[in-house]
Every structure is written in structure tokens, then in C-alpha cells.
């Protein structure tokens with residue numbers, strides 16, 4: 126049998142394989158984007174960029190919990206103009222589709238950010254409307270009206286694919302996915318991190334300087350997987366799975382729940398960039414063992430009950 130084909134199409138963008146990095150871990154400098162590009166990914170995502178530079182929260186910003194991390198970086202980024210110069214330098218060297226993640230403190234800021242970045246030769250955008258602990262950014266994805274306005278604004282600013290990264294901290298993930306689809310999104314990323322906190326026992330106070338943070342890694346997986354499953358039944362646009370993917374088995378579960386591509390974040394911190402080639406070879410062997418030619422046979426398989 127010939128080797129299974131791992132190519133996928135995501136919102137009209139052809140990816141040589143379905144693996145992406147999750148926004149937030151690496152992806153802010155040309156150096157880290159270049160390292161990701163060499164790690165075998167199908168597409169890349171930058172860390173979230175806003176209109177103005179931000180230093181982010183004071184330390185401590187990250188704490189380890191069993192199986193994962195809680196982080197409260199505070200959306201540090203060099204601001205849109207500085208980032209544009211950085212990207213202009215790195216894009217020719219990347220040679221992979223790149224999605225720019227953008228955040229805003231109001232729905233209008235998404236349209237503005239996408240408009241100012243649209244001339245760059247990037248594949249598309251990912252709207253971070255779901256940071257779990259930055260007032261404004263997380264609230265946008267949590268309000269149907271604000272979400273609609275943010276996605277419509279971004280839609281009006283670009284003809285390129287628009288992915289919308291939603292929060293697992295929603296009463297109805299399916300409803301938010303529908304709102305994003307109706308407002309013009311081309312894909313849903315499921316999910317961002319879970320709002321959480323850690324207490325410092327000795328100091329008797331919250332450990333993170335920002336008090337609240339986003340939980341990622343293994344504890345997030347069953348939650349995000351459920352969101353992918355729900356979104357698959359709610360919308361027609363493609364879904365990108367994200368949350369606690371460490372191995373090819375985790376990835377395969379996400380495809381079965383309905384994802385066409387997946388993002389890996391926290392596992393990079395634990396397993397290094399080799400995690401991507403490791404997942405790819407595992408997936409390839411799995412498809413081969415099942416006699417499948419490509420990933421199409423897996424996507425949504427868990428819905429056929």
C-alpha cells in the first residue's frame with residue numbers, strides 16, 4: 126500500500142499536513158517562526174497581536190499544574206506596526222501558510238488590525254476573542270453581539286480565510302460557533318484555554334500576578350474535544366482542534382470528533398518541537414494500519430453512531 130496522504134484543506138488553504146502550532150507558544154519573533162517552520166508543521170500561527178505594544182503581566186505569569194500549565198501572560202506583544210516589520214523579514218523564509226492571530230479590546234479593533242495586516246502575504250487570520258482573563262478580549266467571544274461585530278468587522282477587512290478561536294468557558298459553544306459562522310468566519314478553532322487559578326499556600330494568595338490564567342495541556346483535552354464535537358454538529362465551516370494534544374492518539378481523537386486540523390501548544394513545552402514529527406509519523410502508521418488513504422476517513426467518524 127502507498128503511504129497515506131496527510132494533506133488537508135483548511136478554509137481553502139492547502140496544508141501539507143494537518144498540524145499547526147497553537148498561538149501563544151513561540152511565534153512572536155522571526156527566529157521562533159523559522160524554528161516552527163522547520164519542525165514539520167502544515168501551517169503556523171503567530172502569538173496574538175494587538176494594535177498597541179504591551180509589556181504583559183508582571184511575574185509570575187506561568188505555573189505548572191498536573192498535566193499542564195496555567196498562564197497569565199497578559200497578551201504581551203510588540204504592537205502591530207513593529208510586528209509587521211518582523212513578519213516582512215521572516216515571511217520569505219517561512220515557506221508555510223501563516224495565520225496571524227489578532228486580539229482587540231473592542232470589536233472594532235479586530236477589523237482595524239486585520240485591515241492593517243491584510244497586505245502582507247499571509248494565508249489568513251485567527252481571531253483571539255477568547256483570552257480567559259483579559260477583560261474585554263474574552264468578553265467579546267462571550268457576547269453574541271460583540272462576537273458578531275468583531276467577526277463582521279474582520280470579514281469586511283479581508284478576503285483571506287478567517288479562523289475564530291473560541292473559548293471553552295461558554296454556556297453554549299455551539300451557539301458561539303454558529304454566530305461566528307453567520308458573521309462570516311471560515312473556520313472555528315476549538316478551543317482557547319480554560320479560565321482558572323492557582324493559590325500559593327504559603328503566601329495565602331493567588332500565585333499568578335494576574336490572579337486568573339488559562340489552563341492548557343492534558344486537563345483541557347476532554348473539554349476542548351467536547352467543544353469540537355458540538356461545533357461539528359452546529360456548523361458547516363471547518364473546525365481546528367486545540368487542547369492537550371501530546372500524541373498521535375490525541376490528534377486522532379480530535380479528527381474523530383470532527384476537526385480537520387489540529388494545533389499543538391503546551392506539548393511543545395514538554396516534548397520540544399520533535400512532537401510534530403512524532404505525531405505525524407504516528408498518524409501515518411495509524412491510517413496505514415486501518416487501510417485508510419487519507420484523513421478524510423477519520424474526520425467526524427465519532428458522529429456515526
Ligand code: DHB
Nearest residue numbers: 197198199200256318339
Ligand atoms: C493569554 C492569552 C490567551 O489567549 C490565553 O489562552 C492564555 C493567556 C495571555 O496572553 O495572557
